[in-house]
Amino acid sequence: MLPSQHIRPKYKLILFYNIQPDKQEQYYRYVLSTFVPAIQKMGVYMHMAWHVAYGTQDYPIRKIEFVTESAEVLRQLFESSEWEDLENKLQRYISDYERKVVDFRNGFQL
Numbered sequence: 185m186l187p188s189q190h191i192r193p194k195y196k197l198i199l200f201y202n203i204q205p206d207k208q209e210q211y212y213r214y215v216l217s218t219f220v221p222a223i224q225k226m227g228v229y230m231h232m233a234w235h236v237a238y239g240t241q242d243y244p245i246r247k248i249e250f251v252t253e254s255a256e257v258l259r260q261l262f263e264s265s266e267w268e269d270l271e272n273k274l275q276r277y278i279s280d281y282e283r284k285v286v287d288f289r290n291g292f293q294l
Contacts, residue, residue, distance in 0.1 A: 196286050196287070198286065199246075199249075200280070200282040201279065202244045203246055204278060207278075219273075227257040228258065233247070244281075244282070258285060
């Protein structure tokens, strides 16, 4: 879902979580219609979504990655009230939430 003009990602925002079983429909509706489009308008673009189907139960099964070219864009995102609202609403549908920012590398990153 990177923008039509190609960017050169330098940073990756990674969200880890489990979707609450009784809220899957609401989760997908929210993420696809509100969460992702709002973040992309702020210059942070969805790159990959992972579903870990096999492994330890101590680790969340959902991992979503967003990328950006600028640390300043991430700083502005995290300081915005819009991000706070988006993140709080996301947490209504999920559990075991964790987020982190790493230097961009292609492929699976933890």
